[in-house]
Amino acid sequence: MLSEQPITSADKTFFRLRKDIVEGQIASGSKLSETELSTKYQVSRAVVREAINRLETCNLVERKANIGARVVALSxxxxxxxxxxxxxxxxxxxxxxxxxxxxxxxxxxxxxxxxxxxxxxxxxxxxxxxxxxxxxxxxxxxxxxxxxxxxxxxxxxxxxxxxxxxxxxxxxxxxxxxxxxxxxxxxxxxxxxxxxxxxxxxxxxxxxxxxxxxxxxx
Amino acid sequence: MLSEQPITSADKTFFRLRKDIVEGQIASGSKLSETELSTKYQVSRAVVREAINRLETCNLVERKANIGARVVALSxxxxxxxxxxxxxxxxxxxxxxxxxxxxxxxxxxxxxxxxxxxxxxxxxxxxxxxxxxxxxxxxxxxxxxxxxxxxxxxxxxxxxxxxxxxxxxxxxxxxxxxxxxxxxxxxxxxxxxxxxxxxxxxxxxxxxxxxxxxxxxx
DNA sequence: CGAGTCTATATTGTCGACACTTTTCGAAAT
DNA sequence: ATTTCGAAAAGTGTCGACAATATAGACTCG
Known part of the structure; x- marks a missing residue:
């Protein structure tokens, strides 16, 4: 219905991460380690980085240069x-x-x-x-x-x-x-x-x- | 005033591209070639890709998988x-x-x-x-x-x-x-x-x- | 004992190369 | 001449390695 068909590897990683964040499997406020996620999902860090960038566009994570990305805190x-x-x-x-x-x-x-x-x-x-x-x-x-x-x-x-x-x-x-x-x-x-x-x-x-x-x- | 201080190389490339697009030095509707821009600005394609991702967040370009990015058309x-x-x-x-x-x-x-x-x-x-x-x-x-x-x-x-x-x-x-x-x-x-x-x-x-x-x- | 500094470690930023997809262009067949 | 097919070219997607930056911990000095 929403026709969000995954094409690239970055798409799939983005959707998986988004689901995990929205549903709380990745706790709000927690840090997203690029290396950790790349081994967990069996993709390169470049793919994880792209996915995290899109999550930032969705306002689900916040990124800081040279520091990393965190899931947004709910308040x-x-x-x-x-x-x-x-x-x-x-x-x-x-x-x-x-x-x-x-x-x-x-x-x-x-x-x-x-x-x-x-x-x-x-x-x-x-x-x-x-x-x-x-x-x-x-x-x-x-x-x-x-x-x-x-x-x-x-x-x-x-x-x-x-x-x-x-x-x-x-x-x-x-x-x-x-x-x-x-x-x-x-x-x-x-x-x-x-x-x-x-x-x-x-x-x-x-x-x-x-x-x-x-x-x-x- | 807006405190947009560039830190990383991707930041600088993003700001330069944004300026060129907003001011029309890159025509609206034109294609953004990653390889071309990377040679033009003397940075790697990864940096250009990151910059283009941010431009997409600004609604200044539109990206399609495996095809590329275009500057938005004004209408x-x-x-x-x-x-x-x-x-x-x-x-x-x-x-x-x-x-x-x-x-x-x-x-x-x-x-x-x-x-x-x-x-x-x-x-x-x-x-x-x-x-x-x-x-x-x-x-x-x-x-x-x-x-x-x-x-x-x-x-x-x-x-x-x-x-x-x-x-x-x-x-x-x-x-x-x-x-x-x-x-x-x-x-x-x-x-x-x-x-x-x-x-x-x-x-x-x-x-x-x-x-x-x-x-x-x- | 605490504050500060320096080193070691871990993480992110950047790069060039390779893989895959799309597009282009020319040759062959009708 | 037009259409179709296929190979070459160009472009994007992905990868692993290196560089730059931040974090953690030990060590020194007060």
Missing amino acids: PQGLVQLYQVRESLEGMAARLAANNMTDEEVSGLNDLLSSHFQEVKQGQSYYQEAGDVDFHYRIIMGSKNQHLISMLLNGIYHLVRMYRVQLGMAGPRVTTAFDEHRHIVQAISHRDEELAEMLMRRHILYSKNNIAAKLEGK | PQGLVQLYQVRESLEGMAARLAANNMTDEEVSGLNDLLSSHFQEVKQGQSYYQEAGDVDFHYRIIMGSKNQHLISMLLNGIYHLVRMYRVQLGMAGPRVTTAFDEHRHIVQAISHRDEELAEMLMRRHILYSKNNIAAKLEGK
Whole structure:
């Protein structure tokens, strides 16, 4: 679906590393040793370096010259800042999507919603994460703004996932989130830009509060 | 001021390439040959590759596996999309800056404005570009949001400069832009978030219209 | 005993060579 | 003359080795 097909060895290494970081197999804040990773993954250091460069573009690691790369540290204030920009950008995406999505894309979004409804009704809440990502993904793509798409998908989305996964956000908030999704799609169907933006911003704000509450409770 | 001090050879190559691209010495749309650049700049291909990777992060070049990198092509619709996100992000930056800048930073901003006024009064409009960049830079930094700062400074600012430079935006619109700057600073001084955001968005919208007009006339 | 310095070690930065892919160009067949 | 195939050329991807820098530890001096 996201059509991220690995071609080169650096691609594969990048995807493996990204997965390990997002899912916490490589601890946040830990150092990424080029030599260590090259022996672990059986590739040259040049490949690992390329992969780390791309991880830096994703904001998943931070590199310093002559010192090395570290996985980003997760923090409450980092979460707040991340969701501040996410709210603004995805709100904008919803507004643009209300304008720029084709009728076919809108009806496809409605179909997606229906299938989610079936799954939720049958209690398959474990599908929620992938479905949620897909929902947001389609609206982001629907904005048809290349810079916005790049910033969200390359720049912050994997970091958002990292927060969600590592704070154990698997499954809750299914039903209310579903209703929020439904209203957003309605607004887009009616080509109501302002409402679509407002509902999306609110949706993401709720999501942030939900995560922040978990983060407090820890 | 921007404290971009080159450390490694890759840094220097990156800065040189970025300058050449932004200022048009390397034509937009042209191919970047690794071997060619490595002989031209007297560095190894690994260094050039690293530099090109960073240029890709800046959205100044596009890379494809096994094919190579090309300088981005400038287009009217690209400009529109770029300024759409810029308006949203810098509007947000102004809003956050109204909240998060210290009193010292605000007074520093006022000082900057005064010195611009002196220069404008003396007809030194050629300083406008650097001054404009500095003005926006301070407000972006004043947001204190690391993701927002990174997206604007690493993600789109050099591309904005590329459009401006290559379309010959050196100097016009000085006096009106100065007034717009002044009003934005007033709003920030009064800690009026909403007004600051609105004025900044409008300021950038005007700027876009100005550039688009030049682009039409060509 | 602590602070500072110097050496040894480990890690990152850079390089040139080789492997693989893409493109180019010419020859052959229709 | 046009199309197709294949070999040569050019370019990117990957590798291991060396150079430069940072870190850790021992040693000296106060």
